[in-house]
Amino acid sequence: MLLMMRLQRSQSHGIEKAFYLAACAVLAAFPALMFVKPTLSNICYGLLLGWSACALVAGGRAGLAECGALLRRYWLFMLAMAALPLAVLLQQLLAGAEEPHVSYLYLRFALFIPLVFGMVRLGRGGMRSVQWGFVVCALLSAAWIHEATAAGRPAHVGSSNIIPLSNLSMLMGILALISIGWDRRRDYLQSGLKLLAGSAGLYASYMSGTRGGWLAIPVLALIALAASRRLTRLHKAAALAGLAGLMALTWFGSAWVQQRTTEVVSELSQFDHHVTLDTSIGIRLQLWRESLQMVQAHPWTGVGPENFERTLQTLAAQHEISPLAASMPHSHNELLHATATLGIPGLLAILALYLVPAAFFLRHLGNADRGTQVASAMGLALCCGFMVFGLTEVMFATTLVNAFYSLIMAVCFAYVVARKDAWPAQAAS
Template identity: 25%
Template sequence: MNNNSIKLADPKQAVIGVLIFLFPFLSLITPFGIGLASFTFLIAALFFLKPGLGALRRHWREVRWVVIFFAFNFFYTVACFALRDQSLGDVEKPARMLFAVSAMMLVMAVKPERKSLWWGVIGGAFVAMLLVGYQRVVLGEDRPGGLLNAITFGDIALSLGLIALAAMIDVRSVRKVFWPAIGALAGLAASTLTGTRGGWLGLVLCGLLFIQYSHVLNNRRVRAVVAFTFAFMAATYFVPETGVRERVRQGILDITTYFSGGSAFTNVGVRLELWKAAGILIEDAAVLGRGEEGYRKVLEPLVREGELDPVVLEMPHFHNEALQAMVTGGVVGFAAWFGMILAPFAFFTRAMRVKNASKQEFATALAGILLVTSYFGYGLTEVIFWSVKGAMFYALMVFLLMGFYLNAKEANASDSSRHSREGGNP
């Protein structure tokens, strides 16, 4: 039996591999997939606490800023809960996002196969496409979203598609590129079927990243698949059945109507009015913000005085991640949110610049960059962290990809050291 067979036969790796596969696979087709994954990773990590903590200490210098900003977000929320009249539920999401570090510790301790994550991403994107395709075509729903909000569903599906694109770097033969390519197209198609426009901004930013890091795409066929995928997304504009062209035209009409003094009660008009309201609120409480509920008490008199449209009182958030953080948490809250974006981005960007890195390192690092960049793009017109599922998908995927990257880096260093010793023998 060879070493690979022994590795595959390890029951611990097999079990953890199944858990990792189920996380992206169930994320969009069940109401419990993401929540179940967060608890199972945490519980499983407790069984491997000693090696997990050892791996965390070993790589602390590399991961510390990511962990610190997730912890800072949690402790600042706890402080706000203690000082303001906020519900205990406000603390749950930051706590679970911080505890997602257990996924990274678990991966580093057990060292499961990366393919468990890649196959889960591919399968999750494909079944998501089937689900919203059924809702759109058979049930005739205009904005299908599976069991989630259409925007959240579309954004997560797009992230799955982008991660599948990065997985193509990790395949061992050109023929196997087919499967992650299918996952990428399925994720993009699922997002398109939801009619979500905010995801397009994330896609544009990710397209620029693919251009910047095109040198890591390991062959011409992979580059061709990436180019075809983005061309496919662009082509949906010219297919009336997708509704993309109509959504673009409606968005332009909404903007024109709003700035000509018309109704703000349109998809884009509501966002513009909310951003106007956020600007007013930020001026009065710039340092610590007003909390999740406190800002509404200020909005009500502004609406009565006619300074703002009543529609702002009907929305649960400000449809912009940065503005939401500034209004509710001030500059400190903004730093907490932006840190959870910037720190992982810096981690994966540094990983992409490492010389003599393996394709496995490149694949996991690129997947991480695309995830973080896409979420930043979503946050320009949506508060995806408002949703527990949206926030937990991000946190779990960031830490999983970090763990798999660090495993690949250690394996590459070990192989290089072994080859060096063997090369030096007579």
């Protein structure tokens, strides 16, 4: 009988460890496959939700109590992540929708909450597997964009718009760089791969010519340096000076960068003098102007996400906006688009998505625990990166990008709040 009990216990432990390792692999695969195989990446997201549900059920009453404690203690963070789907629901109620519903595009932000429980159960060791997804994605994206831009700057690379693709490729490169803090001091091979991934992310952004993404480089670099304990203040100052010098050298030595930056002044002048409205800058200025008018007309409800393009077409028929600008699916500015479509609640929801997590991670950036500091820097880079990207692009316009934001946010948050003696860490040891 005693032997039978030991065998059953060993078998149970083996099954738990197999599920644990599978969840770690899926977590790493999500960012790695995000652009190359988006369908598989979506499947990974679903599998991680399944893992979270199973972990919650397996935890029993103790697990439910732990989840309840997390909800009570970090209710503001949870509410901020669910704010956008709540704003969508509120907009529909205020607009008198007959059958209010929240589409999966917005619902993915609220799925942050169950994902957190799953990531906590995965343990800190398991959550660190996501770093290799960042490395693979940055390297693959750089090679892909290099090939795609050989004959000029395309609007799409594969099925992905080049703007969010290049933005997220650079962000993943920076996240890979920050994760060097999780390496042991003499893990030169791992750290070298991450340095290569960081360079690949910057190269992908450079080759794409996405000027809005370039604005995020100094912000993300500051966060990465702030998270480093291995560098002294003098080294950090030298690194910043080197980055500034590299950016200046790139501008003076690259006709491509000069062309993309001088086009800004040219397009602004053309718009101001009514030479042509349909330049990259001109289209954005038109969309921003009309979005503000939508806000003025409908400050609390907006025009509704489903009516935005129809409203632009009406404005085009009235010669308020050019037909090309009216064909755009969004405002090319995250805050303006949310306010134009969802009203002031939409604006508050986007600000909550950015600022509440940013304040949380900034507070933990100086934590004495090295792993917590790295995870906090990653979370802060995620918030700030999307904040800067959102100045010229609507990043939250696709379900996969929204899944990325909610999942990586859940990993960073869970890493900060997880107990070191969580069950999965024991199961994996």
